[in-house]
Amino acid sequence: MVSDTNPHFEDVDAETVDELLEQMVRIRRFEEGVLDEFSEGSVPGFVHLCHGHEASHAGMGVAMQPDDWLAVGGSRLHGQYIVKGVPFDEIMAELFGKATGPNGGKGGSMHLADVDRHLYGHAATIGSGQNPAAGLALAQQMRETGNVVLSTIGDGGTSRGSFHTALVFAAAWNLPVVYIIENNGFAISYSTQQQVGIDSLADYGKPLNIPSYSIDGSDPVAVYETISEAITRAREGGGPTLVESRVTRLRGHFEGDKQAYRTEEEARESNAERDPVTNFQERVIEAGHITAEAYDALVDEIDDEVGAAIQFAKDSPDPAPSTAYEDVLRLPLYGQGEGDA
Amino acid sequence: MVSDTNPHFEDVDAETVDELLEQMVRIRRFEEGVLDEFSEGSVPGFVHLCHGHEASHAGMGVAMQPDDWLAVGGSRLHGQYIVKGVPFDEIMAELFGKATGPNGGKGGSMHLADVDRHLYGHAATIGSGQNPAAGLALAQQMRETGNVVLSTIGDGGTSRGSFHTALVFAAAWNLPVVYIIENNGFAISYSTQQQVGIDSLADYGKPLNIPSYSIDGSDPVAVYETISEAITRAREGGGPTLVESRVTRLRGHFEGDKQAYRTEEEARESNAERDPVTNFQERVIEAGHITAEAYDALVDEIDDEVGAAIQFAKDSPDPAPSTAYEDVLRLPLYGQGEGDA
Amino acid sequence: MRELNQVQAIREALDEELERDETVYLSGEDVGTFGGNFGETQGLVDKYGTERVRDTPLSEIGIVGHALGASIGGLRPVAELQFADFAATAGEEFINQIAKMPYISGGRLKAPMTVLAPSGAGIRAGAQHSQSVHAWTGHQPGLVVVAATTPYDAKGLLKSAIRDDNPVFVLAHKKLMGFKGEVPEEPYTLPLGEAVVEREGEDVTVVATQRLYHRSVEAAEELAEDVSVEIVNPRTFSPLDVETIAESVRKTGRLVVVDETPLRYGTQGYIASRIADEEFFSLDAPPRTVGVEDTPIPFSPTLEDEVIPSTSKIVDAIESVF
Amino acid sequence: MRELNQVQAIREALDEELERDETVYLSGEDVGTFGGNFGETQGLVDKYGTERVRDTPLSEIGIVGHALGASIGGLRPVAELQFADFAATAGEEFINQIAKMPYISGGRLKAPMTVLAPSGAGIRAGAQHSQSVHAWTGHQPGLVVVAATTPYDAKGLLKSAIRDDNPVFVLAHKKLMGFKGEVPEEPYTLPLGEAVVEREGEDVTVVATQRLYHRSVEAAEELAEDVSVEIVNPRTFSPLDVETIAESVRKTGRLVVVDETPLRYGTQGYIASRIADEEFFSLDAPPRTVGVEDTPIPFSPTLEDEVIPSTSKIVDAIESVF
Ligand SMILES: Cc1ncc(C[n+]2csc(CCOP(=O)(O)OP(=O)(O)O)c2C)c(N)n1
């Protein structure tokens, strides 16, 4: 449920509110575009959409500096790519499996990586990205880059032990990493928190004395503030933070999920009350921060960008089949072709 | 450090004190025998001795019913086999790799399993036994056997995520299982608790609302009482318990460990102050529970049994080489040799 | 005869075994109300309840690790993985625990558990959701590894796996889930550890399973005018029924081994080498292997189609031995 | 020339690379004051400090998982496993993460990490501490897998692994830790991806590595009066230098592949099948394979010695091709 104080944007400056709003709308409109294209069969494989996670993604994205790293987790991915600054064209092209995607079509929706933007990419085996994130953080620490690493995971993923091991390493080495659990109440159909019986997933940080917070992830300002604080702590050598960002999954796990495990009422209810985008939009307009016209113009502008990205993806060439054999290893191997030295 | 209240055996009946004492002495004398034989080269491979863990093993062993299951963890194993009731002869023969060992020499020191005594055996890959223990517990629950499963792990092993996953399953399914962390302060040379920064390893149970206790594992009575309570809770449908049993590793991790990571003083100190066997022995004698003579007679009797076990192991035949190819699979496979049915 | 698709065949096998033996239970992610990743457990929770059809937390270590213990404790668990690739997340459990505990115990422990998972490529799911894992799991002594090619196989092999006293890993193929085939109404099981000659021929033996079996049949049809192709479906990859393949090669004198595992240390080389060793003097041509040429499975359709052996690659391989 | 044992050779390699490149660091269980499982990191923490020689909590997922991220973040991690068997506990990291992330990213990510571990049997350590894991890890496209046979190999290959831009898994052999051999004083590296003809011969090619290389040398000596044995040491198992082996077989016409991995889907069959395919008409006899006959490694010395190929088994295999 979106909390009453959402958004308490009085606390943050107008520019940040603008950014948060824009990022949220960018995510939603992009995903609507993906949904259309998926329904028409243009997007291969399966897609998981971010509806309901926009505030969480936006808050975290706006809190990061461009050189901070993001290791993407959970199944709500596109919004995370977007807030890390990857252009729509590129994301869409990768989703379409085209040569112009950042990964030349080898990755797709689940695997977008953009090293130049410090986007690590995703372990589509849910919960396998957190230890690499710890290692990325160690690299920042040892190389004294001043950068921080953010790493997301879903509520479901927290049942995998690899997540706990990552917390252990982060605590032991006081790493500059922020772990964010996006708790949307479901691992596909399983209600992790309820069925496992844990009051708050943030509690997982407590045994290790990792500062831990549970926040309303539908409130972009709350997310922005908590993550900003965690990033600052990490940057100043204060070590890891664990944040549970409570969100709602407004659609099925993947497109096509019939959600037999969820009452229709529940699904409807959530759409009305818990949609962070309409909620934030209404309140910023109500508060006079932005006019309804300006908001509509923003949406139109973004829709144009989405449309252009779809066109770009459609117009882009498929990767050449021979590229399938590239990038397996960097060749020649060390010393290869030179004989015993 | 052995706590001041150790042993507060006033709380338990005399018979239980006897049993605890006897089990502790059995473990210590057995291990001394193993040490001698290992030093003389009769025991193949490497050995990890239980010195310092005797009270923890005895307390847990005496608390169990014969039909309760034990899934052995950590590296202090022989004492756990002993308290589960495996005769010295059999353990020693398995350590020697002889045909008369319960596992015909296939297992050795690290892998003794005795299904008839409900001893599951050991995952010598530290920390891999806890999920099987959860499954064993599920079998008890579904089959309504009324048995409980105990599963030990070292402090080091708690860094492996598989342990946390086992806690998650145990909590989710309210399983009749007791996890016991034998915290001896070291994973070989690494001080897990200190270096990872956790106040008590029992805290790992708290996020999941698993009843969690941290006890002086050098006090056999404290162990007996806490584990008994946990077993009763599990047997009555009250679900899992997590117990941190704080012990001292009186010797190196394995025989031959030079312990460069430990000051000599520390090692000496621990021997004097933290030895649970001499400590319990002195106090039970002091309290008039047993006379010094009777104690010595007990030791002699056990030593004879150890000697006989060594002799048995020495006299036993090596396994026939051809048995190496047995027990890989149970053959024929289902339907094999019968054609499509 | 009645036709079922692979999903229906699997569901029927599960249903029948749950019905037959009360020590059998099913567990895995979303096997309950959700009905299983491909619908293969639909309706079972309503029929057998949440005790015997158990949703699990998201952890394959928990799923197959607990199943090992449960099997030793007297149950017959069927543990489901949503994708066979996730076996790697429980690599330790497969390699060091499930495969070895019975052996280590000198045969004292019995682990009659089944792991069920869909493997293989073709659904545009990318590198971590598209692998064929029967080479690296079949390489571990102590595991029985089975791959289903038809709905008939899927049902019969899964039922036998559940009844078998060893840990059995049963691999359906994702891309065959909707594939239909004849499945008798009467209950039946299929023997584990036995290959079957699916198509008789005189000139060349093709060993193939799962999706590439069907492509091999296409290849055989295409070549039918010139070449008489015999096709052997191993069904069980571990242990492997080498004798049935050898017998075929003694007749045909030629061998092409086709499988979806990566070639390096995959299934193909081992099969070919066993024949090269045991039937060297029966062979009239070099044994050929066809598989994934040592790349991960890429996402893009163009790329994925490139790395999975096509019918025409199989045709080429067959032609190359003449 | 100076002689070192394998432990000393490894330590020297680590020392030199830590010295040469400040982005190199070492991590693993007990690599600090304890000095490493076999003494291979002794003294390094005193020289380089606890930042660059890092003890880790007990988790291989943490050890190799963090190393992947660190390598992408610009460091060159050397991650140590106390036993190669424990790679299975990080099966997911090896198979789905380390091997695949560079590919998935279309080459954008670079993962210049090294994992160092002792493999193989012979020290009476039982089924979970005695395995040879280069078949199942070498089967995963995206990993470089290297096995050291001599101290010379160990040092040269480890140094190259650290400098290489791919994830490299370097396997020393536990039973060879005290084995001595010549190691030059001058710094050197050895090429990855290249096999080497260690012993020239005319009549039969034996492919062997690690402990079984040394047994193959013994076998060759034993047979020296009758048979001239050429021995090829692959050094790198993934990718495999097939050409050097093929070249040898073109000369000798006979092949015996010896390795400690279990035979089913092990290294031996693949190597034999590549030669059977590419050099069918050079072969005068069936290619033979020698390995662990699909059992876990038992503890008891009698049993362990039974399952690990002995010199006389290698002799028999060589004799069987004449
Ligand atoms: C290791 C692993 N197991 C199972 C899956 C299949 N799967 C994909 S997403 C998902 C649910 C994830 O739930 P959660 O972590 O809460 O993320 P969300 O989908 O809610 O964003 C599952 C089970 C997977 N991808 N990886």
Ligand SMILES: Cc1ncc(C[n+]2csc(CCOP(=O)(O)OP(=O)(O)O)c2C)c(N)n1
């Ligand atoms: C998965 C795994 N990693 C590493 C090892 C090597 N090893 C054996 S015992 C041990 C330390 C175990 O420490 P702890 O769990 O505290 O048990 P203790 O030895 O203190 O009884 C290590 C690292 C192992 N056996 N398994």
Ligand SMILES: [Mg+2]
């Ligand atoms: Mg979720």
Ligand SMILES: [Mg+2]
């Ligand atoms: Mg310990």
